Amino acid sequence: MARRVLLAECKQEVSTFNPNLSRLEDFGIRTGKVFLDYHRTVRNEVGGALSVFEAEPLLELVPTYSAFFITSGGTLAQADWETIARDFLGGVQHARNSGPIDGAYFCMHGAMCAENEFDPEGYLLEQSRAILGEQVPIVVSLDLHGIPTRRMFQHADAIVAYHTYPHVDFYETGERAARLLLEIMNGRVRPVTARVPIPALVRGDELITETGLFGRCIEQAKEVERSPHGLSAGMFIGNPFTDVPELQTYSFVVTNDDESYAGEKALGIARQFWGYHERMQVPLISISEMQATLTKIATPGTTALVDAADATSSGASGDSNSILRALIECGYSGRTLVPIVDRPAVETAMHAGIGAEVNVSLGGTLDPIRFQPLSVRAKVVSLTDGIFRSESFGELWNSGPTAVLEFGPFTVVVGSRAVNLYDRSFFYANGQDPKRFDAVVVKSPHCQHGMYAAWCSRMLSIDAPGSSSANVRQLGHRRCPRPIFPLDAIAEFQPKVEIYRRSPQRST
Helix, strand or coil: CCCEEEEEEEEEEEECCCCCCHHHHHHEEEEEHHHHHHHCCCCHHHHHHHHCCCCCCCCCEEEEEEEEECCCCCCCCCCHHHHHHHHHHHHHHHHHHEEEEEEEEEECCEEECCCCCHHHHHHHHHHHHHHCCCCCCEEEEEECCHHHHHCHHHHHEEEEEECCCCCCCHHHHHHHHHHHHHHCCCCCCCEEEEEECEEEEECCCHHCCCCCCCHHHHHHHHHHHHCCEEEEEEEEEECCCCCCCCCCCCEEEEEEHHHHHHHHHHHHHHHHHHHHHCCCCCCCCCHHHHHCCCCHHCCCEEEEEECCHHHHHCCCCCCCCHHHHHHHHHCCCEEEEEEEEEEHHHHHHHHHCCCCCCEEEECCCCCCCCCCEEEEEEEEEEEEEEEEEEECCCCEEEEEEEEEEEEEEEEEEECCCCCCCCCCCHHHHCCCCHHHCEEEEEEECCCHHHHHCCCEEEEEECCCCCCCCCCCHCCCCCCCCCCCCCCCCCCCCCCEEEEEEECCCCCC
């Protein structure tokens, strides 16, 4: 008799400092067969899990509900969150009503936040546990920028996290989660988890796992996973812009019924991380320093102007014009490529048509407190529907109607809605190759090396305003635990282990 495995997905990363609320329309919603068919086409977590599950001859997959964020954004509007929660849990309930469930894999992010629910993933796990019962094993995959709450650990049998930043192991994380779920279902392992909270909010190049100090912590976690009793291990550095009550950094270790080993190794990873934490900040240059640097550049090549403060993949609004305005003000004449979100500007361009000249305001439509509209007269170069596949993993992205505008040395790709900018997909989908420009505004804290760093002549990290600024001291945290680095001075860190274990005995 086939065993039934339930699959569900709910993913979004938000910046609570972005004043523009996320809505249901910011998610791709898929159910049933469509849910599975889509994920077979992309190398993400669910795709990786499917590759493992579908190799098992006596396994029936029960796809329920997927809400996959088109991009990150501001806090999720309460009514829209309630719709997602209702449909997600309705799918779990329907699956349970249709027959026994032998295991469940949940693909989540970990850094969601709704207006009146600061732990959406924890809520969904708690309610799903109530539906499925105590005997059904649940394994959850999370982004290492997630905030793994007590409620998540209490209701999941085990958690698996990405090992890479920038993230290149979505697929492999799904594979690891699926294999672990099967091990639990087969009665071969009984997970116990140790979590160690670390009072730190971190950013910067040292978090790049391939080259930075953070990679040493991840290697230690991988060693645990390779050990005889290790099942899952890693770190959550959180999303510093999701200001919720449990926001901080965490180490965690999941072992096969070895509480002592789990605690020892989680403490070791936490202590190693704390030894590096002061170096995990971004050296930023001011906008005026950027202006001065650009006017002195004499060598050829592309300059990447990194505006991580408006990183849409971290939850920012995407409508910052701060660097564009500064370039205009200092008379920069290099050909420059800029992404921005501005629906009214796109509507004006659509109405006028390709080749027309239009008067538009760029920026400040979503975050008018930080950004003031910039009036320009520009030529409409191209118009698209904004639907394209990502360069990195083949995901389907949608920037809404999109226009390319040109004025002076500036080429601005204007979307109606934000999309992820951690690769070059948005530019390529609209006919623009960043390598052909003297400067390109990169609205992402870190991209895969080959996207920009490998070929740009220089990378300048700018201290610009925005709701995902690496200058976290100026954001205004009010919910996260205090004291916390770098918002406060911390005289001494004394790590403490928390242990989580699902108690039910399961028959094989």
